[in-house]
Amino acid sequence: NAGVMQNPRHLVRRRGQEARLRCSPMKGHSHVYWYRQLPEEGLKFMVYLQKENIIDESGMPKERFSAEFPKEGPSILRIQQVVRGDSAAYFCASSLGLAGTQETQYFGPGTRLLVL
Amino acid sequence: TQLLEQSPQFLSIQEGENLTVYCNSSSVFSSLQWYRQEPGEGPVLLVTVVTGGEVKKLKRLTFQFGDARKDSSLHITAAQPGDTGLYLCAGGALVGNQFYFGTGTSLTVIP
Numbered sequence: 001n002a003g004v005m006q007n008p009r010h011l012v013r014r015r016g017q018e019a020r021l022r023c024s025p026m027k028g029h030s031h032v033y034w035y036r037q038l039p040e041e042g043l044k045f046m047v048y049l050q051k052e053n054i055i056d057e058s059g060m061p062k063e064r065f066s067a068e069f070p071k072e073g074p075s076i077l078r079i080q081q082v083v084r085g086d087s088a089a090y091f092c093a094s095s096l097g098l099a100g101t102q103e104t105q106y107f108g109p110g111t112r113l114l115v116l
Numbered sequence: 117t118q119l120l121e122q123s124p125q126f127l128s129i130q131e132g133e134n135l136t137v138y139c140n141s142s143s144v145f146s147s148l149q150w151y152r153q154e155p156g157e158g159p160v161l162l163v164t165v166v167t168g169g170e171v172k173k174l175k176r177l178t179f180q181f182g183d184a185r186k187d188s189s190l191h192i193t194a195a196q197p198g199d200t201g202l203y204l205c206a207g208g209a210l211v212g213n214q215f216y217f218g219t220g221t222s223l224t225v226i227p
Contacts, residue, residue: 056214091158107159110158
């Protein structure tokens with residue numbers, strides 16, 4: 001059973017370009033979470049999605065960032081018009097049910113975004 | 117504002133020594149999780165504690181959740197080089213779906 005997969009593992013973009021980060025959850029998992037990790041900081045929650053629905057996007061910047069989890073295919077985190085401050089590691093996690101006391105979040109290996 | 121503060125931020129010890137990492141907050145959490153993250157990889161869950169005062173042991177690792185469910189500690193006995201990594205605590209929000217991650221403790225165990 002493959003774990004959470006993220007691609008690309010590394011992404012370089014110039015300022016103003018778009019970045020698309022993909023996350024394939026573990027088989028059978030319908031809950032996906034996106035986090036951002038800056039150097040020497042912990043992970044910051046961005047968004048929580050179930051299939052075709054955004055449940056909690058309280059951690060997402062209001063502009064330029066969007067996320068989706070379509071019925072078919074991976075979850076996508078999209079960053080438009082990237083700026084240098086967007087450079088970070090972006091992690092996706094999935095769980096069978098709502099992550100918490102009963103369910104475990106399984107993390108992917110992350111996508112390292114570098115904005116030049 | 118960081119909800120969860122971890123200390124120390126960096127720790128370098130000799131193989132065989134004991135150590136304790138702390139995770140503190142002024143907020144109450146529904147649960148507290150500890151993860152270990154290796155360079156270039158995502159965090160891997162070590163343990164979840166739910167009840168105030170709960171103690172869980174995982175081989176040489178001992179995890180404790182504070183009585184008030186605001187803080188936690190991770191104690192490693194006889195550390196080994198394989199314990200090297202970034203240790204993260206994460207508190208589950210009482211309401212909602214968020215997990216709040218701590219600042220992390222970077223542990224290096226020298227052979």
